[in-house]
Amino acid sequence: MGKEARQNWDNPVQFVLACVSYAVGLGNVWRFPYLCQMHGGGGFLIPYLIMLVLEGIPLFYMELAIGQKMSLGSIGAWTAINPYLGGIGVASVVTSMYLCLYYNIINAWSFWYLFHSFQSVLPWAECPLNSNRTGPIEECETGTSTEYFFYRETLNISSSIEENGGIHMGQALCLLLAWVITYLFIARGVKSTGKVVYFTAIFPYVVLFIYLIRGFTLHGAFNGVAYMFTPKLEQLANPTTWINAATQIFFSLGLGFGTLIAFASYNQYNNNFERQAIIVSFINCGTSIFASVVTFSIYGFKATVNYENCLERTRLLLLNTFNLAEDSVSMDNVFEWIEKLNTTYPQQFAEIAHKLEGCDLESELDTAVEGTGLAFIVYSEAIMNMPVSQLWSVLYFLMLLLLGMGSMLGNIMAIITPLRDFKLLSHISDELLNGLVCVFCLLLGLGFTTTSGNYWFTMFNDYGANFSLLFVVLAEVITVSYIYGIKRFEKDIEDMLGHRPNWYWKIMWAGVSPLLLITLFIVYIVNYIQGGTPTYQAWNKELVSWGSFPLLTDYPVFGQLFIALLLVSSVSCVPLTALYVYCRERKRRPAHTGSPE
Amino acid sequence: KYLFSINSALGDQAYVWNENEMFLFRATLAFAMRTYSDGQEYDVANVVVCDETPRVSFWFVVTSPLDASLLVDKRRVEEAVRKSRSRINSAFLLTDDTLEFIGIPPTLEAPVAPDTPPWLIAFGVVMGGVGAGIVVLLVSSVKRDGEEETGGKTENEAASDAIYNMSFSDDEPVTQM
Secondary structure, three states, X not given: OOOOOOOOOOOHHHHHHHHHHHHOOHHHHHOHHHHHHHOOHHHHHHHHXXXXXXXXXXXXXXXXXXXXXXXXXXXXXXXXXXXXXXXXHHHHHHHHHHHHHHHHHHHHHHXXXXXXXXXXXXXXXXXOEOOOOOOEOHHHHHOOHHHHHHHHHHOOOOOOOXXXXXXXXXXXXXXXXHHHHXXXXXXXXXXXXXXXXXXXXXXXXXXXXXXXXXXXXXXXXXXXXXXXXXXXXXXHHOHHHHHHHHHHHHHHOOOOOOHHHHHHHOOOOOOOHHHHHHHHHHHHHHHHHHHHHHHHHHHHHHHHHHHHHHHHHHHHHHHHHHOOOOOOOOOOOHHHHHHHHHHHOHHHHHHHHHHOOOOOHHHHHHOOOOOHHHHHHHHHHHHHOOOOHHHHHHHHHHHHHHHHHHHHHHHHHHHHHHHHHOHHHOOOOHHHHHHHHHHHHHHHHHHHHEOOHHHHHHHHHHHHOHHHHHHHHHHHHHHHHHHHHHHHHHHHHHHHHOOOOOHHHHHHHHHHHHXXXXXXXXXXXXXXXXXXXXXEEEOOHHHHHOOOOOEEEEXXXXXXXXXXXXXXXXXXXXXXXXXXXXXXXXXXXXXXXXXXX | OEEEOHHHHHHHHOOOOOHHHHHHHHHHHHHHHHHHOOOOOOOHHHEXXXXXXXXXXXXXXXXXXXXXXXXXXXXXXXXXHHHOHHHHHHHOOOOOOOEEEOOOOOOOOOOOOOOOOHHHHHHHHHHXXXXXXXXXXXXXXXXXXXXXXXXOOHHHHHHHHXXXXXXXXHHHHHHOO
C-alpha cells in the first residue's frame, strides 16, 4: 500500500496536454514529411487517415481505458487483467527503458545546436579552414558544411561501429543537462509534470506557426509545398504505402510503451477519456500535416537556394572559360548559353563538360531525408540561408527540444509509474526514485556520446522499439478482446463513463485492429529476413574526401548479436513472466490440495 | 592571370572598366612590388599587361626596373601579391572571391577564436538555472516532508484502499481457473 494516495492530474486539461505533449514528438516533424514525399504527396493522407480510424484511435482508447480502470502502471495493470500476462507490462517497461536511453541523446544534440546558435556566424554555415589557411578542410569541402558540422564537430564520428574513441565532452555535458532537466520536470511525479506540459505541449505550436509564416514568405517556398501536395495517386496501389501509414500511426501515437496507461492511471475514475482519446489522436494527426507544410516550404526554399547557387556557379564557369563580358550571361539564360557555346566551341566546351553540374530544381526537391538527417542537417542548412539566421535557429532548436522533452516525459513516466507500484519501492520517496532512474539512464546513455555512439544510436533507433511494440500491442489487443473478454471490458468502461462503447469500438478491438497488427507483424518479420545482413550508414573520413557518402556497411557480428538481443529481450518478457507466474502458482498449489473446490 | 568580377560584387554601384582602372591596377601592383619585394623602385611602366578580354581578365608580367627586358621571377611577384592582397582588393572595392588571381590561393583570415567557446557560456547559464531549480525543489520537498509527518494521513490511506479493491474484484473469475 502506498504511503499516500495516488497522485492525480490537477484537471483533465493537464492529462490531455500530457498526452498531446507525449504523442506529438519528433516523429511528426521528421518522419511524416518524409513518408508524404515518398508515397505520393497529398495522396498519402488517405491511407494515413484510414489507418488512424482503423487502428490508431481504437488502440489509444483501449490503453487509456486500461490505465484509468486499473489506476496502476503497465506492469500492475496487466497483472490485474490476467496474472499470467503481466509480462506485457514488463515488455513495455523494457522497451521504454531502451527508448529512454537513446532518446535523450537527441535532446542533447538539440541543446548543442541551440547553444551554438548564439554566435554571429552560425558555425555550420562555413567550413573551417585548413592548416595553411588557403581553403576549407577537405572533409568539409566534398560534403557540405552542415554535414561536416553534424558528423565531425557534433558527433566526432568514427569510421565504423567497430572503431571506438573517447567520450565527446560537449555531448556528454549536453546529455547531462538533458537528464537534469528531465529530472526537474518529473521530480515530484504528476504534480510537476502536470505543470510542465502546459509549456511543452503549447509552445511547439507557437513556433510552428511562426515558422509557417516565415516559411511561406521565403523565396521558393511555394515550389516545395506544391511539390509535396501534388498527389500522386498511383502510389496508393503500392502496399508499402499502406504498411508505412499503419506503422506511422502506430508509432506516432506512442502505443505500447505503457506511457498512456501510466498517464491514465493518474486520472479520476470517471474521467471521460473516450472524447479525450479522439481529440488527442486528431491533434496528433493534424500536427503531422501542419509540420509537413512547414517542412516542405523550408525544403522548397533550400532547394531553390541550392538550385540558384548551382546556376550561379555554372554561369561563372562559362564566363571564365569563354571570357565573355559579365552581364552577357545572367541566371535566366544560362541554359541557352550552354547550348550556344556547345555548338560554337565544341572542343573548349568538352574540356569543361565534366565540371558542369546539372542544375535541376526537381532533383533538389527530390532529396527526401528523414530522421536526424532532416532535423539537424537539412533544416540547419535552410536556416543558415535565412536573414537573421540566429533567431530562427534558436526558435527551431527550442521547438525540437520541447517536442523531444515532451515525449521524454512520457517515456520516463512509463518506467517510473510501474516501479512506484511495487511494494518494495513504495517507501522510497518520489524524488529519490526518480533521481535514481535518471542517473542510471544517464550513465548508460553516456555510451552514445562516444565516437561510435551515433552508430549505436541508429541501431537502437531502428531495432530497439519497433518489433517489440508491434508484439506488445498485438498481445494487448488479443488479451483484452479474447482473454479478458470484450464483455467484461465493456462493463468496466460503462462503470467509468456511464455508457457502453458502441459497436464501432468493439469491431475494431476484436477484429480489425488485431488483423492489421498481425499483418504488420508478419510484414516486419518477412522484411527483416529478406533484408539480409542489417546495414548502417557509415561516415568514413577518407571515403568522404573522395566523395562517397553514405557508405552502407554491414553490421559486424557483435552488432548483429546485439540487435538480436534487443529484439528478443523485450519480447521474451511475456512468455518468461507467464512461466514464472505459472511456476509460482504450482509451488503454492500443493499446499492447497486439501481446500474445498 | 587576374580575373575581375565587378558586377557581381558591386551590383548597382559597379564601375565601368576602362583605361584608368587599368592604370590603377598597374600602379597598385607596382606598389606591391616596391614594398614587399626587393625594394627597388618599380614603376607603372614595369607592369606589362596583355590579352585583355571583355570578361575583364588579363595576363601581366613585371619587368625589372633596372633592365626592361628582364622579367621578374614569378615566385617573387606571387609573394608580393599575396602579402598585399587586401590592399589591392580594397583599391578596387572587391574581395578575394571577386578578384581572382589564378595560381595564388588567397590566405583566408583566421577565424577569431574566443577564449571560452560561446556555447559553453550559454550552457553554463542554462545549467546554472536548472541546478538552482533542483536545489529549490529538493529543499522544498524536505520541508514538506517535515510538515507532513506532523499532519494526519488517515484520509489518504482510505482513498488508496478504495482504488485497490476494485481491481481485486475483477480478478475473481480469473483465479477460479
